[in-house]
Amino acid sequence: MNILSPVIEKSAAxxxxxxQIKGAHIFQKIKQGIVKGTPVPxxxxxPLPDVETLALEDIDVSNPFLFRQNRWQSYFKRLRDxxxxxxxxxxxxxxxxxxxxxxDIMFVDKHHDLFSAEPIISIGGQPxxxxxxxxxxxxxxxxxxxxxxxxxxxxxxxxxxxxxxxRCRAEDVLDNLPIGEPFDWVQDVSIELTSRMLATLFDFxxxxxxxxxxxxxxxxxxxxxxxxxxxxxxxxxxxxEVAKRFSQLxxxxxxxxxxxxxxxxxxxxxLLSNENTQDLIDRPMEFLGNIVLLLVGGxxxxxxxxxxxxxALNQFPDEFVKLKNDxxxxxxxxxxxxxxxxxxxxxxxxxxxxxxxNGQTIKKGDKVVMWYVSGxxxxxxxxxxDQFMVDRKNARKHLSFGFGVHRCMGNRLAEMQLRILWEELxxxxxxxxxIDDPKYVQSNFVKGYTQLMVKLTARTS
Numbered sequence: 001m002n003i004l005s006p007v008i009e010k011s012a013a014x015x016x017x018x019x020q021i022k023g024a025h026i027f028q029k030i031k032q033g034i035v036k037g038t039p040v041p042x043x044x045x046x047p048l049p050d051v052e053t054l055a056l057e058d059i060d061v062s063n064p065f066l067f068r069q070n071r072w073q074s075y076f077k078r079l080r081d082x083x084x085x086x087x088x089x090x091x092x093x094x095x096x097x098x099x100x101x102x103x104d105i106m107f108v109d110k111h112h113d114l115f116s117a118e119p120i121i122s123i124g125g126q127p128x129x130x131x132x133x134x135x136x137x138x139x140x141x142x143x144x145x146x147x148x149x150x151x152x153x154x155x156x157x158x159x160x161x162x163x164x165x166x167r168c169r170a171e172d173v174l175d176n177l178p179i180g181e182p183f184d185w186v187q188d189v190s191i192e193l194t195s196r197m198l199a200t201l202f203d204f205x206x207x208x209x210x211x212x213x214x215x216x217x218x219x220x221x222x223x224x225x226x227x228x229x230x231x232x233x234x235x236x237x238x239x240x241e242v243a244k245r246f247s248q249l250x251x252x253x254x255x256x257x258x259x260x261x262x263x264x265x266x267x268x269x270x271l272l273s274n275e276n277t278q279d280l281i282d283r284p285m286e287f288l289g290n291i292v293l294l295l296v297g298g299x300x301x302x303x304x305x306x307x308x309x310x311x312a313l314n315q316f317p318d319e320f321v322k323l324k325n326d327x328x329x330x331x332x333x334x335x336x337x338x339x340x341x342x343x344x345x346x347x348x349x350x351x352x353x354x355x356x357x358n359g360q361t362i363k364k365g366d367k368v369v370m371w372y373v374s375g376x377x378x379x380x381x382x383x384x385x386d387q388f389m390v391d392r393k394n395a396r397k398h399l400s401f402g403f404g405v406h407r408c409m410g411n412r413l414a415e416m417q418l419r420i421l422w423e424e425l426x427x428x429x430x431x432x433x434x435i436d437d438p439k440y441v442q443s444n445f446v447k448g449y450t451q452l453m454v455k456l457t458a459r460t461s
Contacts, residue, residue: 017284018244021130021236028129028232040232041092041124041223043442051075056083061098061371062091062123064227067345067447068440073386076100076374085360092227093124096348096367097360100374102381102399104358108349108370109403112139115349115368117406122225122445123348123369127235132289136297140405146290147409149274150267153201154413158265162200166417169196170424177456182435185452190306197417198298203266204249215242216299219292226445239288246291250281267294301343301400302414304448306421307438308341309333311452312388314434319390327426333390334418339398340388342373345447347402372399373447431457 015023043064048071051059059075066072079086079100089095099105108115120126121137135146152158173192177183191213198216199209218238221228249268256263263269271277271290280287313320323329349368354361362368376398377385383393401408408414425432432454439451 016244017247017281017288018240020284021240021243021288028236040127041227043092043223043227045069045442051078056086057088059086060088060091062088062093062096062227062369062444064442064444066444068442070440072373073377076371076377080374080378080380085358085362087360091123094367096123096369097362098369098371098374099357100371100378101358102375102378105370105372105375105399106403107357108368109347109399109406112405114352114355116352117143117347117349120225121347122222123346123367124222124225124227127222127224127232130235130239131285132239132292133283133286134289134293136293136406137289143405145276146286149277150270150290150294151409152270153265153267154410156412159412159416162413163416163420165200166197167420167424169193170420174424174428179456179458182453182455185310185432185454186303186307186449187451190303190449193306193417193421194299194303197302198295201267201294201298202246202249203264203268208245211241211245212295213299213303214238216292216295220296220300220446221443226443228441228443228446242291242295243284243288246287247281250287297408297410298413300446300448301408301410302417304343304446305337305341305414305418307449307452308343309337309418309422310432310454311434311438311449312337312340313432316388319388320431323390323422324426324430327423329390330422330426331415331419332392332395333422334415335395335398336389336392337418338400338414339376339382339395341447342376342398342400343447344400345373345445346371347406370399372402375399426459428459429456430459433457 045065045068048063048065048069051074059079061072061075061079066075079098084099084101084104086098086100087095088098099108116139117137118139119137126132135143138146170193173189177188195209195213196206198204198212199206202212204212215238218230218234220226221230222235223230246268250272253263253268253272257272263273271280280290313323323333346369349370351362351364351366351368353364376382379385382397401411434452435455436453438449441448441450
């Protein structure tokens with residue numbers, strides 16, 4: 001148990017959360033100067049070897065450069081073929097089981113009675129002193145109560161009301177893109193659109209929207225948890241900024257509620273309106289954790305799918321022709337993009353008891369990683385999985401949103417954003433040409449892009 005958590009919880013009513021985090025940051029720096037805590041993994045990039053040169057027990061798919069170097073397909077294929085439930089005992093994140101086939105992943109995901117989501121969904125642990133709690137890393141019934149509090153933000157009625165706003169913002173972004181000149185799709189389209197959407201979901205000041213994407217990036221880049229490039233100082237600084245800004249938003253809406261004013265359908269208002277979460281701000285690690293969860297969930301998944309659709313259609317140009325000839329394929333293609341990209345590569349669980357899975361005995365307490373990115377390329381479940389097909393049959397039969405009680409709450413919102421984006425793209429552009437190799441995120445969790453240089457050709461008819 002983190003020794004700071006009880007102190008932070010007891011001081012919640014007296015000290016603002018951001019000051020508590022700053023105090024924890026100072027404590028950690030002093031502690032590091034006196035005694036050595038849990039070592040933070042350090043990662044140095046070198047070319048990954050051909051997977052066929054490795055002994056099976058030496059394959060470590062937690063390597064954060066696997067996606068960055070785009071070598072992941074062959075590594076996961078070998079595990080699927082030779083050892084679909086694979087034990088790695090010597091990773092920088094500790095020992096863990098990799099579950100790599102579609103059906104086995106479904107089994108783990110659907111059996112929350114056998115596999116716990118607590119205390120964290122990443123392979124590694126959290127930065128020392130920042131042990132936040134999130135409902136995605138909780139088991140029922142607590143998970144269900146907190147999820148229920150915010151799921152109305154993506155209820156069908158609310159989505160319908162948001163559609164016009166999403167389309168308006170997509171139109172504004174696309175109408176201001178340069179024609180015939182190179183630009184970075186990640187920065188100018190994907191990040192911009194998702195930042196605008198996050199500002200809407202949180203009722204966050206629109207002019208400060210770019211902070212949301214930055215905060216999300218830092219939260220997901222912990223070296224301890226995902227092999228990312230973050231640092232302790234940056235993690236604590238951002239955590240304090242998030243806590244301060246969202247505490248202010250919470251108190252403003254709390255005052256409106258006390259004055260009898262009707263609250264909206266943004267995430268903060270929904271949390272305040274639910275009896276199970278209306279005091280969430282008095283539980284600092286849960287408050288901060290769920291804000292971070294909703295930020296990352298609304299940022300990385302949609303943003304990287306927005307980029308991967310462009311990348312995929314450049315790799316499979318015949319599919320782009322097919323799409324332009326029949327725009328009614330857009331909704332189906334959206335599901336194919338999400339499968340083909342798999343923007344979050346995995347979710348972690350912990351075995352609650354000894355479990356037999358595909359010939360292997362997983363012991364109680366063992367860490368189990370469901371590699372969605374592998375299951376979405378499993379030839380046993382998906383026909384020609386490495387092909388991108390805009391008209392794929394059963395395109396929604398993918399693992400990217402998870403299954404069971406933890407299935408992605410915002411899946412319909414993500415699909416709607418991507419659908420609107422491609423509807424508006426086809427109205428304006430005849431071609432979106434990728435002009436340089438993409439650059440990828442350093443992480444074993446976020447399967448994403450840092451840059452995709454493109455050039456647009458305007459539609460002439």
